[in-house]
Every structure is written in structure tokens, then in C-alpha cells.
Amino acid sequence: MTRANWRRFCVLAIGALAISVGAAIPLQAQDKIDVIASFSILGDFASNVGGDRTRVTTLVGADSDVHVYTPAPADAKKIAGARLLIINGLGLEGWLPRLVQSSGGKAAIATATTGIPARKSGSGADPHAWQSVANAKIYVTNIRDALAAADPAGAEIYRANADAYLANLDALDREVREAIMQIPSARRKVISTHDAFGYFADAYGVAFIAPQGVSTESEVSARDIAAVIIQIRAGKIPAVFLENIVDVRLMRRIAEETGARIGGRLYSDSLTGEKGDAPTYIELVRHNIKVLTSALTN
Template identity: 55%
Template sequence: MLSRRYLIAAAMAVGLAGPAFAQDAAPATKLPVVASFSILGDFVKEVGGDRIAVSTLVGPNGDAHVFQPAPADAKKVAAAKVVFVNGLGFEGWMNRLIKASGTKATIVVATKGVAPRKMEEEEGGHDHGKDAHAHEETDPHAWQSVANAKLYVANVRDGLIAADPAGKATYEANATAYLAKLDALDAEVKAAIATIPAERRRIITSHDAFGYFGAAYGMEFIAPQGVSTEAEASAKDVAKIIRQIKTEKIPAVFMENISDPRLVKRIADETGAKIGGEVYSDALSDDKGPASTYIDMIENNIRAFSSALSS
């Protein structure tokens, strides 16, 4: 007769072995990958799980528009097997960093398949005077639409599978589970927007980062800065927005975690518009903040919008 100790050990062995048939065995060393900024880094972590080690170049509350890579960043890129970038002109410094690092990593553009928004920018800033020349510029903030975020996740999944075929089942399972969460998030946003009267779905943010959100969910965003925080808003542009707020009775202005709040506060002071709180545009918060993941970020923003615009 088999001993009780032997039966217990056998049962434990079967129990421990069970999950191995459902997913890929963990690799001895994790796949080193780099993501250009915090929001993209969150997508990569969700899909990669325990099989990867993620380094993010522009961290929480960081502004990728004005980021200046350090030698340590070149080392991270050099050591990576995969580098995930947003594309659409978002990381103007990325090509130089990749070249300087000498990396052999595969570069995955997370916005592959996104239909890019075009918008009119003013050369030499945002002054609409006679010397200003308008040109069309691609809006890189595609992640602000949850439908686009799903394209990011699919591209991340495919990039990881190409670099680590042994992890295919894990990456597919993680992506499928996360995509279901994004479907639920998309429905949550649409339900929240539906509670805001149509005539109140207009707000001011400090830079033009919410165009994809507005197009997807039927809101209008007005910003004194363009798609990048690099260009300062001109006095003429700010005055124009102040007049527009007063004329059209735009109810709220919002501060962004990556932007100097003084401009938005000035606009609020001069118009009487309500400051609707802080929203997250180009970067997540740190772990202690309200937007440490992409889903938390979108939920934080929609709560802020709904609170300011519904009343």
C-alpha cells in the first residue's frame, strides 16, 4: 500500500504541474523590452506579464514632448530585444536615441493600423497673425480613444510573439483578457458621456491631447497649445480662447498632469469658468496617484469631465 506521505506528494505534484499545460513555462530569463512612455509601458506590462522585464523611458507624470534622453536611456535601449514606440511623431527624440544606442532590438510601432487625425497648426507657435503660416500636423495622442488602445494592445501582442515565440499562448491569453477589460471601459465611457447634456460637452485643456477622445465620444476640446507642449501659447491665442469661453459659455477648464497649471488658472480667473480638476493626457500618475494604469487614467478623466459638465 502506498504511504499517505507519498499520496500527498503525488497530489501536490499533479496540482503544481496542472497550470503548465494551460500556459507557457516561464523563461529562465525575462525578455528585456523598452517602452517609450508610461501609457505604452502599461499596455506592454499587461500583455507581457511575467515573461518580460519592461523599462519605460518617460516615466509617470513625464512629458514625452520635451524629454531629453540620458546615457542611461541609451543603455536600456541597447540591452532591449524589443522597443515599443508610439509613432505618429510623438517621440521626436526616439530615432536619435536608437541610433546612438546601437541596439539590435526590433522596433514595434504601437499605432500601426490607427487612422491618424490631422489638425492645423501654426508655424512658429500658435499666433494667428498675418505672419503665421498654417500647416497640417498629425495628432499623436491616439491612445485617448479606447478603440485605438485595442490596436495598441494587438500590436504589442504581435511584437512580443515575434520576439518570443515560446510565449505565444501567454501573450495571446493576456491580450484577450485585457481587450475584454478595454471593451468594458469603452462602454463605461460612452455611458458616462451620455449623462452630460450635449450643449455642455465642451471644455478647455492646456494642450491639444484629447482630439481622439473627442472624436470617439462626441466631445469638443479647445486648447491654447497645439498637439505638443513644446510650443507656448501666444497672448493672442489665449485672448481668443478667453473670448470664446465667454461668448459660448464653455463651462469648465482642466489642468493636465504634464502641463504648467498657471495658464489654465489664468483662463479660469478671467472667464469665471470652473476648474474641473486634473486630468491625465500623455502620462500616467505614479503608483500613489489616481491614474497609475491606462484604465485608471481613462476612468479618472471621465469622472472629472462628468462631474464638471453634468451640473
């Protein structure tokens, strides 16, 4: 080998080694992609897809109600520095457009419910599409594609992470369907505080009745409560369920009026903290189905 060829060989070998070593080194904190999610469930989806390549920040945190959230000045600053903003859409984050405008940022905005047929509820769309695991898979693919568009160099990583998470969601969907089969069909009736489980009901064949509408902002009238009490008595509904983001007094009152027992607490619009029952979406769904089957089969 000539001296010139030897030098060329050494340069190529060193370059290949540098690329190999560089690929094995995780991104430093300053190199991560800043991603903002409007609320905790979206934040969990984004973290699973983004992995170590992203730094995910959630505006509405654990055990907080996205329907009635009041943005803080710090939220505008977070959005201003982000590469990507992930929202639910379907009218869930009514407070967000003004916040985005005030931030002055240039983050790409991804609507995670794109492609999901909206369920109608009252005069508008029901935004709680994540309550169907099949819909959650659409959330994940939308987030995957949005991350790849915002950070093309990480596209393969996002695809691999999404594929692994989607496989977990497939398994979760099977778990839910198997659990529902344990509940006698006549007992698949649930009273929850607000109308957050319509997509779950459509997907898994469980009827949900709620005195409050799809938003926790809506007022509950005496007529609404009376109608639910009549339905509980007529349908012999065995249990009512609390939620983590709303005042429990309404459901306790209904339970006292009807003799139905408190079946447990369901998680609808928010994850819990790490030490809670539902720190991730998958654990949220597993917790809910465990509570439902326990209350409705006994």
C-alpha cells in the same frame, strides 16, 4: 511488458513529467524578455500583454512629458540590451531616433499606432491616439503581435493576456459612453491646456478647445489665449481643466479672466505613480471621465 518496453515507458513518463513541471514554473528573472516602452502608457499596455514573461522598462516615466523628454546616457544602455522597443510613432518621440542609433542595439522596433488613422492637427499628425479606447485596443493587438514575433515561444501566453485585457477595454469603452450620456449635449465642451484629447473628442462627442497645440513644446501666444477666452464666453463653457504634465498657471489665468471654474485635473500623456489617480491606462480613463462628468453635469 518486456524490460525494453518498460524502460521506454519510464523515459517517456519522466519526460512528460519534466515538461509539465517546467511549464508550471515561472520564468526566472534572467529568462524574461527585456522590453522597452517609450513612455508610461505604452509601458502599461506592454506589461498587461507581456505579463510575467517580460520585464518592461519605460524610458519616460510617470508624471513626465514625452514631448520634451531629454534622454539620459542610461537610456541608450537600456535599449542596447532589449529584445523589443515599443514606440508610439506619429511624431510623438522626436528625440528617439538619435537615441536608438547611439545605443547600437538590435532590438526589434514596434510602432504601436500602426493601422490607426491619424488625426490631423495643425501641420502634422496628432500622436495622442490612445485617448480613444477603440484605438487603445489596436495598440494592444500591435504589442501582442510584436511580442509574439520577438518571442515565438510565448505567443500563446501573449495572446491569452491580450484577450483578457481587450475584454477589459471593451468594458471601459462602454463605461465612457454611458458616462458621456449623462452630460447634456450643450455642455459637452471642454477647455484643456494642450490639444491632447482630439481622438477622445472624435470618439465620444465632446468638444475640446486648447490654447496650446498637440505638443507641449509649442508656444502659446497672447492671440491664442484671447481666442480661447472669447470661445469660453461665447459658448458659455462652464469649466476649464488642468493637466498633470503642464504648468497650471495658464489655465488658472484663463479661469480668472472668464469666470469659468477649474473643473479638475485630466491625465493626457502620462500615468501617475502607483499612489496617484491614474497609475494604469484604465484608471486614467476612468479618472478623466469621472472629472468631466462631475464638472459638466453640475
